[in-house]
Amino acid sequence: MVGKRSSRDIRSESRLDVLHGLLSAGTSTRNELAQTTGLSVATVATIVQELRGEGLVVDAGSSALGAGRPTTMLRVNGERGRILGIDVAETYVRAIVFDASLEEVGSVEVPMDESLPSASSVTESIVRAVDTALRETAIDRERVLGAGIALPGLVSAEESADAVAPRWAARNVEVLRQLRQRIGLPLVVENPLKAIATAELWFGRGRTASSMVIANLGTGVGAGIVLEGKILRGATHSAGEWGHAVLVLDGRACRCGRRGCVEAYVGAPGIQLTLREIAPEHELADAAQRDFIEGLASAHRKSGGDPVIEEVLSRTAHYLGVALGDLAAIIDPEVLMLTGWTAWALGDDLVEPTKQELQRRAPVGATTPIDLGVSTVRGSSVAIGMATLAFERFLGDVGLSTTRLPLAL
Amino acid sequence: MVGKRSSRDIRSESRLDVLHGLLSAGTSTRNELAQTTGLSVATVATIVQELRGEGLVVDAGSSALGAGRPTTMLRVNGERGRILGIDVAETYVRAIVFDASLEEVGSVEVPMDESLPSASSVTESIVRAVDTALRETAIDRERVLGAGIALPGLVSAEESADAVAPRWAARNVEVLRQLRQRIGLPLVVENPLKAIATAELWFGRGRTASSMVIANLGTGVGAGIVLEGKILRGATHSAGEWGHAVLVLDGRACRCGRRGCVEAYVGAPGIQLTLREIAPEHELADAAQRDFIEGLASAHRKSGGDPVIEEVLSRTAHYLGVALGDLAAIIDPEVLMLTGWTAWALGDDLVEPTKQELQRRAPVGATTPIDLGVSTVRGSSVAIGMATLAFERFLGDVGLSTTRLPLAL
Structure with a gap:
């Protein structure tokens, strides 16, 4: 049978929850951890003892706040x-x-x-x-x-x-x-x-969202899917290949060999192709990928505004909004996140018009606003x-x- | 915290598993149920006792097969x-x-x-x-x-x-x-x-598949998604709205008010529109929906073959293959099923060319054949x-x- 969990699994998940809570908070008391994790104080105390036994958790001084006796602060032991x-x-x-x-x-x-x-x-x-x-x-x-x-x-x-x-x-x-x-x-x-x-689950919005889709925008495009706090892996370990879902039937050639894929429109080279379709002679038309995306962002933020740049951003938001909307319609996640260097560089310049496109495509009269944002987990x-x-x-x-x-x- | 299960939940799932096993088999012994469910014989015996206490399970004679003493056959008590x-x-x-x-x-x-x-x-x-x-x-x-x-x-x-x-x-x-x-x-x-x-999970392929997408083809179009034996409901209870994912950006008008939705191409009215695009004067062009689909199936099965009908089926398989391929790329299910009156009427006439389209769209060199079939759960x-x-x-x-x-x- 599939999908069974023994009480042993539940126990080890509680350990991960405690570590998770401690990593997020930096330092924390047992009581605070009980609040964060929803576990009993007794369970937290047992788990902390196990983690201390492995040298993973150590004391971080004591907190004298409040009326009672000082309580021990804990932290994860980086030096482990x-x-x-x-x-x-x-x-x-x-x-x-x-x-x-x-x-x-x-x-x-x-x-x-x-x-x-x-x-x-x-x-x-x-x-x-x-x-x-x-x-x-x-x-x-x-x-x-x-x-x-x-x-x-x-x-x-x-x-x-x-x-x-x-x-x-x-x-x-x-x-x-x-x-x-x-x-x-x-x-x-x-x-x-x-x-x-996984990064988003431990350090980003995934900490509080029950379900989440995180779309990665770079040269390639794909999505991580988190359901009930777990990553959807798929039967052949390939769930989330949203970048090669079809956006335009028989549309632009994609480097995967097929046509009309999402990636061919919202991957960095796809966005650049949109610019070349609008203005083949534009100074950004042949820039290297990352320079192109940075150039797009800085040109948009200049006053005056290049109508070509505005059109590129507007078409990209249209493509991205439609493609994310499809993903959202199928998965129905609580939160949609964007990440990757394209998303970080363009930020709200891309998120805001994409949100509007998503809203336009949402069920008529739906009152739940789309929760779309850029991941705060940066770097790599x-x-x-x-x-x-x-x-x-x-x-x-x-x-x-x-x-x-x-x-x- | 989200996604926690207590041992009480696990216990009640075991009860569902036993009932499930008994419903599938018709009649069964405790030992057989232990085999089907992966539970111990002792656990099955306890659960059977509880279910008998509620009058849900009754004896169905005894089996004298094999060398040992006869064992009691059980069945679900329909008269409960x-x-x-x-x-x-x-x-x-x-x-x-x-x-x-x-x-x-x-x-x-x-x-x-x-x-x-x-x-x-x-x-x-x-x-x-x-x-x-x-x-x-x-x-x-x-x-x-x-x-x-x-x-x-x-x-x-x-x-x-x-x-x-x-x-x-x-x-x-x-x-x-x-x-x-x-x-x-x-x-x-x-x-x-x-x-x-749910029907597919209890009575169809869902009984043995760890994950499954079941696409419903009728007037409307949508998908049920089963992951680890559980139905994906979504944050706003609307997961699986694949029928209104975009197949053709800015394509055919859909009755939902947007454009290019999957449903506008593979819903029964969409398939009929494909026929009208090819041959507006065709005798099936203005038939009622169900008559149209039945007509399509019977015309295809006649020898000789109407080239218009063949073209309609071929385009529909193209649309459906692409749309199912996207769903499969995102979810990566073990099994893809079709259901609904359009799927039942067209059967292999639709499944076979759709499978070919899916295969064409699968990752280059992928050796796992696409497991696509028509649901055996019929009626309603x-x-x-x-x-x-x-x-x-x-x-x-x-x-x-x-x-x-x-x-x-």
């Missing part, structure tokens, strides 16, 4: 060890070192050859990023509790190719095999969309999410969690 | 009472009477004025359908364990209008208020998509699903389940 979050993108590998309270300690970025790197060169880049990161932050490998690696196209790890990162998937099996031999750390591997959703939400997943695996390894993990190597 | 499943459609109200083993005992259909019936006339039709059904099957109201009513546009029960059944929603609040006063039975109200998913899956939900509510009322119910009145 280090965790690596690794974002393997199409053109770079970024490795971020976190302490055990998931604060960033340092990071390195290793470029990767964009033109079809082999499995070995991908592994090599990852290994180099890990080694460099550990060396630069002066961390012994023994102090690393685990590493989480986000690999695009993981879905097709067992297949010969992949629609989303077509140049990627065939190699993933081989990359995984090589990593297992070379990294020498407890590993967790996940797809970047799930990493982003992929790496943050992967470090969190590696941390969850560590908790499992020391017997503090039985949460089912993504591909643990 | 009656359950009503009520499908409130746009043009009729159908009330089906089931026994407690969810076998159909009788049914009535009451027509409804298609032109904007008032809340009172909707209530009136429902009350009349219930009264007639009980009278015709000679059932005392006291023997009815509960009634489940599927109301379209339930999502906007608190709103002034609704995109999916625009002529409907404003009245639902009032209909609910009046029903509460007039029906005099334990009531459960749900939206038809969730009713269909909406009414069957609603009766099942009413049965679940009854189990809750007698303390055998704590499953969270949809709007229980």
